[in-house]
Amino acid sequence: FMQRGLDSQTKKQLEEEEKKIISEEHWYLDVPDLKKKESCIIEERSFLLCEDLVYGRMSFKGFNPEIEKLMIQMNSKCKEEEIEEDDKMEADVSDEEMARRYETLVGTIGKKFLRKRDQRVLKDDDDDEDDEIEEGNSNTRPSKRAKKMFLKPQD
């Protein structure tokens, strides 16, 4: 079809003929389109989705404790309230104690990962807090801190 020098008229005629051919074919495809609308009904052969059936494995009066736990788990998936109650009951340590513990824990573990320089600073800070009486040392502290900075060599 890529003919050079085709007049615009003949091009249009060719396009129209192509469209006619295509539209004639399309005519057959129009009919199936109508049938696609029926998608509101799902067919399935399992009773599980129709009725609310319970889990099939059961144990009574403590015959098999694992299965009794499983029964509570499986059957409470439908009822979310029971799950929340279970979580509250199983907490051995109360929330307040956990919060207190974490406060101190974060500090001690944080110290572990400090680099050496930072650890010295920490120690100095601790000593500062402890030694309130020894004021004589306060003069040496600034000099020690000054040492850590880069001292330009004097000519």
Added chain:
Amino acid sequence: MAAESGTAAEALVGQVVLPGDLLLLPAHYDEDAEGERLRLSAGGAPQGRLLCGPGLRRCGAGLLVTKCGLLRHRPAGGGAFWVDSQQKRYVPVKGDHVIGIVTAKAGDVFRLDVGGSEPASLSYLAFEGATKRNRPNVQVGDLIYGQFLVANKDMEPEMVCIDSSGKSSGMGIIGQDGFLFKVSLGLIRKLLAPKCEIIQELSQLYPFELVLGMNGRIWVKAKTVQQTLIIVNILEACEYMSAEQRKQALAKLSGN
């Protein structure tokens, strides 16, 4: 070609339907609603899709009944219609939990008898924590509680003993001792209903363990053989006993 006009589905809920009955659905399920449809539901249209359960088939205008039984309806979650029918022979359905008996080991796969037309296959990797080196200890004659992964009329049914998250959640090999027997499928569904009186009354008697398979098989285990047999007899008989007869029988037993 029988040119019967169908009746509205909601009018027949709870009544006996026979194969060949055509049920019409309320108009909001049909996109091209024509004026001849009966519209009984006055309330708002339930949203979501309608579930067409076992015993029913979608057929152009509405639902065609394929089994005889009682028509049931559940209005929640988009609505569902199904036929409550009675049968003894099990047809494997995907997602059902069943009890299977191992009949053969064929290489990496176990063959299980589930009471259907074909034996189901179960791969040794379909157990929790199973790897190629860590194989489950399954012998011929063992009982297995699992669910169907594939179950249609064109292929051999396949079972697995883990769920979609990889946990066994109660499935797998059922332990030693105990008693396996067969009942009709309707009784199993009755026993698995959310608040089943039979199970509640039995649980007051003795401590025992019970596994119900949707293929009609029940496995019971209690402390002594006599207790096990008593429970088996009650479960088999309660299909045809009325509630009062059952309570009398249990009262006699708990008195002994």
